[in-house]
Amino acid sequence: MYLKTLHLRQFRNYEAQDVAFxxxxxxLVGNNAQGKSNLLExxxxxxxxxxxxxxxxxDLVLDNHAxxxxxxxxxxxxxxxxxALTLRSQGRRTVAINGQSVKRHLDFLSILNVVQFSSLDLDLVRGSPAERRHWLDRLLIQLEPVYAYMLDQYNRVLRQRNALLKRGPMAGTTPEELAVWDAQLxxxxxxxxxxxxxxxxxxxxxxxxxxxxxxGSRETLNxxxxxxxxxxxxxxxxxxxxPPEQVQQAFLTKISTRAIAERSQGLTLVGPHRDDVIFTIxxxxxRQYGSSGQQRTLVLALKLAELQLIESVIGEPPLLLLDDVLxxxxxxxxxxxxxxxxxxxxxxxxxxHLGAFDHQWLQQSQILMVEQGKITDFF
Incomplete structure (x- = not known):
């Protein structure tokens, strides 16, 4: 797949910008806070x-615009x-394909496939479990768009169950009512x-x-x-x-062991929202023992693996977005x-700056200057 053009209107710090690739x-070269990352976003x-x-x-709409x-x-x-994607400072977003409005956002997902690698990803190993879950979920949505619906469904059940736990028995929440949401969770x-x-x-x-x-084959990643x-x-x-039924039973068993703690804290303590991804070298x-260099190698390997996996599943190479990472x-x-x-x-x-690129790369690349939300050819 190949992104030919991109048009931004009142997005972030862009008033009106057309880019042809x-x-x-x-x-995209320029000082910080000029709009380079906004374009990748x-x-x-x-x-x-x-x-x-x-x-x-x-937060994505230019100030003082709707x-x-x-x-x-x-x-x-x-x-x-x-x-086409239309974002509103108040109201729901809308999407369209070939000028036709798409009612189900699920049908819009992963038409364009990307792998993003930013300087923030270098904290993927050191950061919180939530960062690793979000990374995994973004990859899954690319590979299997229906997963976005499954994740949203899980989060809706989680919010409802948390609301019942916060209310507690004093507010009328019964064990039978909670058991219904246990099963759905x-x-x-x-x-x-x-x-x-x-x-x-x-x-x-x-x-x-x-x-x-x-x-150099000195390390093994798991x-x-x-x-x-x-x-x-x-x-x-x-x-x-x-089988799904056995996994569901494992959930219910763990929920029963954490019932007292959940009622005490008013929170669901069992489920994918508390899971983690473990990297070992x-x-x-x-996370605890890897050097800075080892952690950078690990994240780079993950991103290259994402490119390969998406290409093998989708059948076309995805776009790669490198945000200030070189x-x-x-x-x-x-x-x-x-x-x-x-x-x-x-x-x-x-x-x-362009110092990180060798001459051959610069010769083969389109170079654009980004300054205060405006993009021009770099000379």
């Missing part, structure tokens, strides 16, 4: 309908598509858990291969999905291979990344 690699929104930076649409629009022309093997949670575990199973060998290549429920059997640790937890990588890791993407993946790169 005329090379496989586009370098717009592409991300067209892909997943989510921003990894903010949760509210009004709406923002992002439109793009995308070439895929099946033909050319026009995508188990069903919805099992769907989320099994799909997360399945994608880790597919991603891990690819990431391990890249990790060994970057580290990735494990760690739910906060007990597996039905110690002999089989892969949750995706257990040579059997050592990377400066965080040493020359060896930069070269590994640049060699891997080669001409296969259309790549949008933000940077504050």
């Amino acid at each position: 005329d090379a496989p690699k586009t370098i 717009a592409v991300e929104l067209l892909s997943t309908l989510k921003s990894h930076r903010v949760n509210r649409d009004r 709406i923002a629009q992002i439109t793009a022309t995308l070439e895929r093997d099946s033909g050319t598509l026009d995508l 188990a069903v919805a949670g099992a769907r989320v858990l099994r799909r997360r575990d399945r994608v880790i199973e597919r991603l891990e060998p690819l990431a391990r291969m890249w990790h060994q290549s970057i580290s 990735i494990t999905y760690q739910p906060n429920i007990e597996p039905p059997s110690k002999q089989q640790q892969r949750w995706s291979r257990w 040579n059997q050592t937890p990377a 400066a965080e990588l040493d020359p060896h890791r930069q070269n590994q990344l640049l060699q891997a993407i080669s001409e296969r993946f259309q790549t949008l790169i933000t940077t504050t």
Whole structure:
């Protein structure tokens, strides 16, 4: 797939901007806070309908305006598509494909596939479990758009169950009423858990291969999905291979053991919203013991594995968005990344200076200057 054009209207700090991409690699150069990351965020929104930076649409709309629009022309093997997303500071967003309004946002997801790698991703190993869950969920939505509906369904059940726990028996919440939501949580949670575990199973060998290549075969990477429920059997640790009914029963069993603590705290303590992804290097937890260089190698391997996995599932190479990340990588890791993407993946790169790129890369790239929400050719 190839992103041909992008049009931004009243989005972030862009009043009105049209960009035509005329090379496989586009370098956006400029000082900080000029709008480089905003452009990549717009592409991300067209892909997943989510921003990894903010949760509210009004934060995406230019100050003193009611709406923002992002439109793009995308070439895929099946033909050319026009995508449009309208964001409102008050009111619901709308999406359209080829000028036709799309009622179900699910039908818009993953028409444009992207892998984003930003300097924030370097905290993926060191950061909180929530960061790793969000990373995994964004990948799953790319591979299986219906997962967005499953995740939303789980979160709705979770909010309702938390509301009942906060009310408590003094406000009339009965054990029978809570049991209804226990069952729904188990069903919805099992769907989320099994799909997360399945994608880790597919991603891990690819990431391990890249990790060994970057580290010179000195290190072995392992990735494990760690739910906060007990597996039905110690002999089989892969949750995706257990029947849904057994996973649901494991949920209900764990819920029964945490019932007193949940009533005391007024919160659901069991479910995918409390799970984690564990990275180990040579059997050592990377979060606590990995050096800065090891952690950078790990995240780079993850991103390269994402590119491979999405391409194998979708059948076309996704776009790669590199947001101010090259400066965080040493020359060896930069070269590994640049060699891997080669001409296969259309790549949008933000940077504050061009010194990180060799002459051949600059010759083969479209270079654009970003300054105060305006984009011009770089000379």
